[in-house]
Amino acid sequence: AQTVTQSQPEMSVQEAETVTLSCTYDTSESDYYLFWYKQPPSRQMILVIRQEAYKQQNATENRFSVNFQKAAKSFSLKISDSQLGDAAMYFCACTSGTYKYIFGTGTRLKVLA
Amino acid sequence: ETGVTQTPRHLVMGMTNKKSLKCEQHLGHNAMYWYKQSAKKPLELMFVYSLEERVENNSVPSRFSPECPNSSHLFLHLHTLQPEDSALYLCASSQVWTGFTEAFFGQGTRLTVV
Numbered sequence: 001a002q003t004v005t006q007s008q009p010e011m012s013v014q015e016a017e018t019v020t021l022s023c024t025y026d027t028s029e030s031d032y033y034l035f036w037y038k039q040p041p042s043r044q045m046i047l048v049i050r051q052e053a054y055k056q057q058n059a060t061e062n063r064f065s066v067n068f069q070k071a072a073k074s075f076s077l078k079i080s081d082s083q084l085g086d087a088a089m090y091f092c093a094c095t096s097g098t099y100k101y102i103f104g105t106g107t108r109l110k111v112l113a
Numbered sequence: 114e115t116g117v118t119q120t121p122r123h124l125v126m127g128m129t130n131k132k133s134l135k136c137e138q139h140l141g142h143n144a145m146y147w148y149k150q151s152a153k154k155p156l157e158l159m160f161v162y163s164l165e166e167r168v169e170n171n172s173v174p175s176r177f178s179p180e181c182p183n184s185s186h187l188f189l190h191l192h193t194l195q196p197e198d199s200a201l202y203l204c205a206s207s208q209v210w211t212g213f214t215e216a217f218f219g220q221g222t223r224l225t226v227v
Contacts, residue, residue, distance in 0.1 A: 004155070033214050043201060045218035091156070093216075099144050099163055099209050101216050103156040 002027040004094050006104035013082045014112050020067075021077045021107045023092030032096045034068070036077045039106070040088040048090070051075065079109075087111045116140065119204050119219035126194065127227055134189040134222045136204030144209045145187040146216065147179060150201040162187060163209055194226045 003026045013019035025034065036048040051059045051068050058066050063083075067076045079086055092104040117138045126132050138145060147159040161169035162181040176198075178190040187204060201223050205216040 009153075035215055037218075042220060043223075044220040045203065045205075045216075047215045047217075050215055095214055095216075099146070099161045099168060099207065101146075101158070101205075101207075105153065105155050 002029070002032075002094050002096070002100070002102040004092050004102050004104040006092055006107050008107045009105070010108045010110070012110045012112055013079070013086075015082055015084060017082055018078060018080045019082055019109065021079075021090050021092075021109065023075045023077070023104060025073050025075060025092070025094045025102075027073075027094060027096065029096040032094055034066075034075045035093040035095075035101075036064070036066070036075075037091045037093060037103075038086075038088045039091065040085075045091065049077065082111050084111050084113060117204055117206055117217050117219035119202075119222055121222060122220065123223045123225075125225045125227060126191065128194060128196075130194075131190070131192040133191065134202055134204075134224075136187040136189075136219055138185055138187075138204075138206040138217070140206055140208075140217060142206035142208045142217070143184060144207050145181060145184075146205040146207075147187065147189050148203040148205065150203055150221070156203070160189075191224075194224075196226050199224055199226045 005024045032053045034051045037045045049061045063080045089106045091106045095101045144163045149157040159173045160179040180188040201221045203221045204219045207216040
């Protein structure tokens with residue numbers, strides 16, 4: 001069975017600073033995908049970034065990047081130059097490519113002006 | 114309209130009422146999902162439909178009844194709910210068994226059972 005753990009219920013970051021959100025996962029699958037989703041107050045879950053497990057290179061999307069440590073089963077999200085609009089719940093998720101997406105409990109990110 | 118659309122956005126219902134949640138996806142995906150999101154809990158997968166057949170039912174009480182008439186529409190029929198069923202219900206879709214595996218979500222229905 002797959003599990004996803006986010007150990008930080010809440011994080012705060014000063015505007016323009018950098019913050020890292022942690023995620024660990026466990027899966028018996030050899031091929032899987034990892035995601036970070038953002039859920040702002042509008043409630044819609046929006047994909048921030050994804051990582052294919054077979055790729056060694058860390059994914060990057062503008063100010064968002066991941067640190068994927070496959071052996072340690074760690075998948076952290078780094079947000080650079082934080083903006084007020086980054087304030088949201090962030091969910092880490094894992095899937096083996098079928099229809100089973102397993103989500104963590106989320107980290108609430110506050111951005112301080 | 115694009116993406117995944119859920120209606121209604123908010124719903125208040127009594128424990129004896131019958132109501133339905135609707136989800137529509139305009140992405141051409143072949144799988145649709147219902148998730149329940151409660152405070153401080155992981156998203157709970159309730160139902161999955163792949164190619165219009167139910168492939169997952171995670172021990173959800175029978176007071177929740179899904180329906181998938183075609184690949185673009187998904188319903189969740191509700192009856193005799195309990196107060197603990199109050200939550201945000203999220204619909205999602207994805208294209209299974211291709212390289213693009215992320216799920217796309219709707220904005221959810223905030224359900225309050227009184």
